[in-house]
Amino acid sequence: MLSPVLLVASVLFVFYSVARGGKVLVFPVDGSHWVNMKVIVEELHSRGHNITVVRASNSWHIKEESPHYTSITLQMGQFHDYMVDDLSSELLQLRMKGRSFSADLALGNLVVERFSVMHRDICTMVTAMFEDESLMRSLQDAKYDLVLTDPAFGGGVFLAHRLHLPLVLNVRWTVRGEAHFDIAPSPLSYVPYPGAELTDNMTFSQRLLNVFAYVFTRGTFSQMTDAHYTALSKRYFGPDVDYFSLFQNADIWLMRNDFTFEFPRPTMPNVVYMGGFQCKPAKPLPVDLEEFVQSSGQHGVIIMSLGTLFGSLPSDISEEIAAAFAELPQKVIWRHQGPKPSTLGNNTLLVDWMPQNDLLGHPKTKVFVAHGGTNGVQEAIYHGVPIVGLPLVFDQPDNLSKMVARGTAKVVDIATMDRAVFVEALREVLHEPSYRENMQRLSRIHHDQPMKPLERAIFWIEFVMRNGGAPHLRTQSFRMSWIAYHSVDVILTLMMALLLLLLILFLTIKKCLSALLKKKVKCE
CATH class of the missing domain: 3.40.50.2000 (Glycogen Phosphorylase B;)
Known part of the structure; x- marks a missing residue:
């Protein structure tokens, strides 16, 4: 039973919320x-x-x-x-x-x-x-x-x-x-x-x-x-x-x-x-997914998602990715639509949908394989998980290039990628500590703000x-013309004034010299 005071406070809060x-x-x-x-x-x-x-x-x-x-x-x-x-x-x-x-x-x-x-x-x-x-x-x-x-x-x-x-x-x-x-x-x-x-x-x-x-x-x-x-x-x-x-x-x-x-x-x-x-602390995973993650032991988990537009890849690329994952000791959770790759290893779980934010926030997640969409990159920053990037279109290559510049991602060109290249990129990010350290530093900076x-x-x-x-x-700058915004008219006016001043000075000096020469000739 709610106490009368708490009940009244709750009602007042509801009315206040509606009123405001x-x-x-x-x-x-x-x-x-x-x-x-x-x-x-x-x-x-x-x-x-x-x-x-x-x-x-x-x-x-x-x-x-x-x-x-x-x-x-x-x-x-x-x-x-x-x-x-x-x-x-x-x-x-x-x-x-x-x-x-x-x-x-x-x-x-x-x-x-x-x-x-x-x-x-x-x-x-x-x-x-x-x-x-x-x-x-x-x-x-x-x-x-x-x-x-x-x-x-x-x-x-x-x-x-x-x-x-x-x-x-x-x-x-x-x-x-x-x-x-x-x-x-x-x-x-x-x-x-x-x-x-x-x-x-x-x-x-x-x-x-x-x-x-x-x-x-x-x-x-x-x-x-x-x-x-x-x-x-x-x-x-x-x-x-x-x-x-x-x-x-x-x-x-x-x-x-x-x-x-x-x-x-x-x-x-x-x-x-x-x-x-849009990022938030990780929530507990569904029981079956948590069991799969925990089965990874000390090696941890790799998660892969290419966003809402690209759930499936060409079959030859999917085969190479699956074969690369199969060579690793880590467990893999891959959001994948389309035919199951024949090279899929026992360590890889294919899912139609994944709780991406919750998986990124799980302590056993080691690497995020992503296409470089803004949402995914920011969730990786929030949780401090380094990235292996497979940029496809739009702003994705540029987003990932920023992460590469900060030492938090390794990018692979999907057009020339094979299993050897992909495995090498994964192992580099997994075993080179600087990737995770740099991403966790970005994560600390992101969280260190007043609200x-x-x-x-x-x-x-x-x-x-x-x-x-x-x-x-x-600002009203957008209402200004290009000439006014960049002060081109002011610069040209000042330049014309300076040129006019120089011209007047030149003519004055010329006039003075001419007068002096005439005076000298008369004296001689």
Whole structure:
């Protein structure tokens, strides 16, 4: 039985939570991005906030029914089936051809083609929302406090502007690329552009490569997105609104990284770092999995997962990986879909799904074989587990290159890998202490902060609710022209003034010398 005082306190707490709760409209991106957004949604709900999620009817991960949110389901799909199946398969096939200019160009062209279609469909979906008077009226009447969105696609940003609501971004990528380059000063002399796989200490040739990567990649993103979003912006907001200024005008940028992962670089007051916010202490494993882990004895366990898009690999690669694992004394837990490799050893357990965070936090886990997705890399940092990387596409090679630079990972090119190469990489990371020591040092740095990343993210979301935005933290630099931003007009004005001053000085001296010469001639 609860005591009367405790009962009253509990009731008051419930009423207080409801009273202080805000209303948040969430426009997420599906796939692994939703895995991140869901963590924030559930935490906001636990604190008494009312959450509404905009989702597509054929959404991959975003469920229509949830105890944590109500949903608005739109009949137009945000992600087509080929995003999950055909695109990932084609990208993997291109990746297996190795790294070359022609292969990278073909991969880039495929990404531009498919993602351009996705951005077009997002714009079509937003248009359908804006044209649905009943839906828009209900959204206006709901009186939301803010819009929380992932700007890898632009739907949530446009919706926030249409509803005149404060905007919070859960971000690592925008429709134009890595988010820092859209909001913060980013000198290419020491800020490596994602994809170039460089550090913050570059030679001249590397700086040249960095500039080339920046120009080429930004052009590629513009090719995918500008036409679609510009047309949408002109249709609903007029010709004077630059669509990307709507992104840059966001109140808070919740960055899904931090400087245990990124190299030091300039930032802005409204950028809040929450790297590893989805990580949490390990929970006990299921009984059967715990028994398998404990059976590894002193050798420990290797876990392998290639994320949500790449559950299976070509059979010849799977055979080589299985054969390599079979040569090791460690036990292996491998998230694998597809036919069972014929070379699979008795030490390897194939699973359709694994509690990745809990396994990484287990004391017997020695190495994480990963594709280099941001979520997996940050979980490895959180738990201090070194990585053997098999990067495939998107930001994965660049993520792993940062880990290599910090001495916490060994990367293997999957296009040229065989069992001997893979075994050698595994043994190096297993037996060279520096990999684990360096990763555990990063883990200590990550944990050594005044508040947890998720708490920091929630604080700033609630800050925007309480204050109706955060305009005092927003820079106006993005409203300036390139010439004004870099003070080109000021520099040219000063140079012209200096030249004019020098010209006047020259003419004065010339005049004086001429007068002196004339006087001298007269005297003679």
